Amino acid sequence: MAPGAIEHGPSAKRTRHDPDIDSTPAADMEVDEAPAKRDVVYEDFEGYSPQLMQQFYRRLFPFPEMVRWLSYGHKKNPHPMYDENYLQRREISMTLDGDIFVRYQSFKNADEMAKTIRARNPLKIDIGAVFNVDPAKRNAYSSFGAVERELVFDVDMTDYDDVRTCCTGADICKDCWPLMTIAIKVVDHILREDLGYQHILWVYSGRRGVHCWVCDEKARKLTNEQRGAITDYLKVYKGSENNKEKKVSLQGSVLHPMLSRAYREVLLPAFLDQVLPRQNLLVNETQIDTLLAMIPDEELAEEVKAKWRNGGRRASAHEDENLARWKDLEKIVIREKKRNIRLGHCLEEIVFAYTYPRLDLEVSKHMNHLLKAPFCVHPKTGKVCVPIDPADCDNFDPMGVPTLASLLNEVQRFRGDLREPAEEAAEAALPTDLDKTSLKEAVQLFRTTFLDDLEADCKSDIERAYRAKKDELASRPTTGW
Amino acid sequence: MNFSNVPNKRKSGAASPLHGDYTASGAQLTMYQVPPIEDVALEEFEQFALDRLRVLKGVEEARSRGRKPDELESVVNDLWRKHMRMGDAAETTRKDIISHYVLRLAYCRTEDLRKWLLSQESALFRYRFRMESPDAQRRFLTESGLPYNPVANAELEAHKDKLLQVARSVAGAGATAESVYYKVPFEDVPELVAGRKVLLSKGWAYVPRDQLAALVVGHFRTRLSKSLTLTRSQWNAKIEAQEKDRLTPVVEALSSRYLGPDYSTPSTKAGVRVADVDALAAASFPLCMQHLLHKVRDDHHLKHGGRQQLGLFLKGIGLTLEDALTFWRTEFAQKFGVDKFDKEYAYNVRHNYGKEGKRTDYTPYSCIKIISSTPGVGDHHGCPYRHFSQDNLSAALGRMRLNRKTIDDVMTKVKNHHYQLACAATFEGVHGAPCESGINHPNQYFDESRKRAASREGDDPTAQGTPPVAERQPAAERASPVTPVH
Numbered sequence: 031m032a033p034g035a036i037e038h039g040p041s042a043k044r045t046r047h048d049p050d051i052d053s054t055p056a057a058d059m060e061v062d063e064a065p066a067k068r069d070v071v072y073e074d075f076e077g078y079s080p081q082l083m084q085q086f087y088r089r090l091f092p093f094p095e096m097v098r099w100l101s102y103g104h105k106k107n108p109h110p111m112y113d114e115n116y117l118q119r120r121e122i123s124m125t126l127d128g129d130i131f132v133r134y135q136s137f138k139n140a141d142e143m144a145k146t147i148r149a150r151n152p153l154k155i156d157i158g159a160v161f162n163v164d165p166a167k168r169n170a171y172s173s174f175g176a177v178e179r180e181l182v183f184d185v186d187m188t189d190y191d192d193v194r195t196c197c198t199g200a201d202i203c204k205d206c207w208p209l210m211t212i213a214i215k216v217v218d219h220i221l222r223e224d225l226g227y228q229h230i231l232w233v234y235s236g237r238r239g240v241h242c243w244v245c246d247e248k249a250r251k252l253t254n255e256q257r258g259a260i261t262d263y264l265k266v267y268k269g270s271e272n273n274k275e276k277k278v279s280l281q282g283s284v285l286h287p288m289l290s291r292a293y294r295e296v297l298l299p300a301f302l303d304q305v306l307p308r309q310n311l312l313v314n315e316t317q318i319d320t321l322l323a324m325i326p327d328e329e330l331a332e333e334v335k336a337k338w339r340n341g342g343r344r345a346s347a348h349e350d351e352n353l354a355r356w357k358d359l360e361k362i363v364i365r366e367k368k369r370n371i372r373l374g375h376c377l378e379e380i381v382f383a384y385t386y387p388r389l390d391l392e393v394s395k396h397m398n399h400l401l402k403a404p405f406c407v408h409p410k411t412g413k414v415c416v417p418i419d420p421a422d423c424d425n426f427d428p429m430g431v432p433t434l435a436s437l438l439n440e441v442q443r444f445r446g447d448l449r450e451p452a453e454e455a456a457e458a459a460l461p462t463d464l465d466k467t468s469l470k471e472a473v474q475l476f477r478t479t480f481l482d483d484l485e486a487d488c489k490s491d492i493e494r495a496y497r498a499k500k501d502e503l504a505s506r507p508t509t510g511w
Numbered sequence: 512m513n514f515s516n517v518p519n520k521r522k523s524g525a526a527s528p529l530h531g532d533y534t535a536s537g538a539q540l541t542m543y544q545v546p547p548i549e550d551v552a553l554e555e556f557e558q559f560a561l562d563r564l565r566v567l568k569g570v571e572e573a574r575s576r577g578r579k580p581d582e583l584e585s586v587v588n589d590l591w592r593k594h595m596r597m598g599d600a601a602e603t604t605r606k607d608i609i610s611h612y613v614l615r616l617a618y619c620r621t622e623d624l625r626k627w628l629l630s631q632e633s634a635l636f637r638y639r640f641r642m643e644s645p646d647a648q649r650r651f652l653t654e655s656g657l658p659y660n661p662v663a664n665a666e667l668e669a670h671k672d673k674l675l676q677v678a679r680s681v682a683g684a685g686a687t688a689e690s691v692y693y694k695v696p697f698e699d700v701p702e703l704v705a706g707r708k709v710l711l712s713k714g715w716a717y718v719p720r721d722q723l724a725a726l727v728v729g730h731f732r733t734r735l736s737k738s739l740t741l742t743r744s745q746w747n748a749k750i751e752a753q754e755k756d757r758l759t760p761v762v763e764a765l766s767s768r769y770l771g772p773d774y775s776t777p778s779t780k781a782g783v784r785v786a787d788v789d790a791l792a793a794a795s796f797p798l799c800m801q802h803l804l805h806k807v808r809d810d811h812h813l814k815h816g817g818r819q820q821l822g823l824f825l826k827g828i829g830l831t832l833e834d835a836l837t838f839w840r841t842e843f844a845q846k847f848g849v850d851k852f853d854k855e856y857a858y859n860v861r862h863n864y865g866k867e868g869k870r871t872d873y874t875p876y877s878c879i880k881i882i883s884s885t886p887g888v889g890d891h892h893g894c895p896y897r898h899f900s901q902d903n904l905s906a907a908l909g910r911m912r913l914n915r916k917t918i919d920d921v922m923t924k925v926k927n928h929h930y931q932l933a934c935a936a937t938f939e940g941v942h943g944a945p946c947e948s949g950i951n952h953p954n955q956y957f958d959e960s961r962k963r964a965a966s967r968e969g970d971d972p973t974a975q976g977t978p979p980v981a982e983r984q985p986a987a988e989r990a991s992p993v994t995p996v997h
Binding site: 129188189190227248252255256258259260262263283284286287288289 | 673676677679680683684697698701702704705706707710711712713714715732733736744854855885887888889
């Protein structure tokens, strides 16, 4: 049996026996060969396949939460200020098996969304903008354009390839993941403290990065120009393939408070504790050259290098060699700074170059950029795009997130058998097993750190707008007949 | 003509002055919220607009050369005096308003035109505002309905250290904090946010008084941007057809006038074959395109930004869609295989030729667009003069077999942020002939270079290149349709 495929041929019935499960009534209802079950041992599910995805959409994907989020308080309730069609104006697009990209889909409610997605079984779901009209009917209107969109950010580990030694490309490991944690901390702080946003969702992208959704009403209504301004405010990293030497340029003799705060509170501590030692920046020969190239005084760089070559100061048993060498460098640069003005921010620039978040800015600048929905499964890794609590991002482990296969194994363990009655249509919901799997925790996190507050705020905003309108109407002088 | 046909009109009686005194620019500064409702003669309609275009074009040029704010102020002042000043202030104001509204009509029709006008008009407004006295500036704020009040002292005190830090980060260690700050939603001052020139706290921006211009320009921009979109829909809905024989031709000619060609149609009549690309590149590609070509040949791959910049340029010089597909497939297939190319990249090539998606026929990137792009890790697009390190750039220039003197000349221009001048100097070094028109577009570089090659071979130089942008005198009477220059 091919790994990952759900095909329960008569000979493939082997299941792991779990005595607790047999007594669960739900399990008994589902399993049509109940008496024989004790003898069969199921194979563990592995990897990724469209068949497994179908199970995922039918049993686990949290449609109700997604729709609660994207409705932003606009529900069917007969409230005069509710915009019934709000959800319907949102673009949802899907990538189907065989690289078929279906854009401009829209849904009335969670049921409709679940039905369509279960029927089409996409590899990936993307969320687009809210348009002025239902995007599915865009051709019927003379004007069609995006009117609202969360402010989104995309941080991708491949953009750090020149400063990490552990992996390249799509790979990540515990040694480079701290770079993402740094990005979350820095950006989250700016969004909350500088820009005043509150409803911020961070999501693991399933492979090598993180996504951020800023969902405050003010953020959703930003113009493209304002989005561009925010990305420029955040942008520091200036390196490119043809300008490798100078990666970061911090101009002016004093840093903007936003930068100095990021440096002091996040970048420097993380650089010293994690990046420097884990990436072996000052022991690995090529890394030494890369780092020293950022010192705008070649003689000085040579001097430092020579010192290290000759042994220099040996790190004590408790001290990391990289860290000891960094202290050397710090001392020399600070000493020389008095003589050479060009050394100005050079230490800070090095730290920024290695640690400051590198955002894919194009994603943030435009309203109509698509971004993968949370709780999707990454086809290459099988990992679920689970939310990350920014307040606890240090403890997020990308290697430990639930995968498509691990979740379905959990369901299977609980339910005993994942076969479904053959006559049932693919879009029919199967019993929701979310609570029996480790995805439960992720959905709970989504609700408690993000959705519940967002929804409450949206509702009270709608109420407030309603009261204001009522007052305005009441205070308007009535014209006598 | 009567401007009350013009969209976005207000039903107010007359274009009453917002405030009474005529100041630095010899006309009162206005946000153009009230269109003129008087009759305007056709000659004035076009002449005023042309004069304003000269000012805007001048502003654009000065900005693309990286002039500093103070220099720009005097540039604007000179241009205004030369082209817009009339006998008295009321006349100047009238011309200011009429010409502004004519250009709204002329430049509302496409995204690119709107962007251009928005950018130039905002710049013009900014420097006119800066020339006003602080008193006049404050009055203007109130009269334009921007009631920003200075932040109270107690609140200022709470942010004192950080405000000082921002001031120093902007103006150097010796700077002191302003005494007057305005607290505004950060969304109102995008350019100050983008440049990290203000303190942001909980969604508010603390704008020092000397940055007030940015705040006002922000509003100016937003209003103008909205009006342009509105004007566009009105233009499409009715004006274009109604004015088919009278204003439409004038308006169309005006907008094609100063932007120069967009190189959306191939410049070579015969077209360019895939096999010619390398020879043409060595002789006639600007450095940015040579570099991209070199990289795609070496790596058999380019990231999206590079594929767009090079792909659209090649389209502009006359590579057909079939040849473009061959070109990209030959390279990419070596790295990814033909299947992956056909699946993942071919769509993008066809898209650029208007054969997929929304079927827009995309135009090649101009220098301004390339210079303002932000290449990241692994990217090779952008302007070498702007984005390369010094070492990389001078090595690249060496490979173009430029002599030491030319390279030094180019590097000096780069240091002064004159990237297009640096490119023109490279052109002169390569061709051994002056480049009078300057370089504004990679495809223009190519055309100029081909023209020289052709004239050296004794051919008719106009056979290959596009004709130069000719200045056309406005006709006195515009009864018959005018053929646009391009």
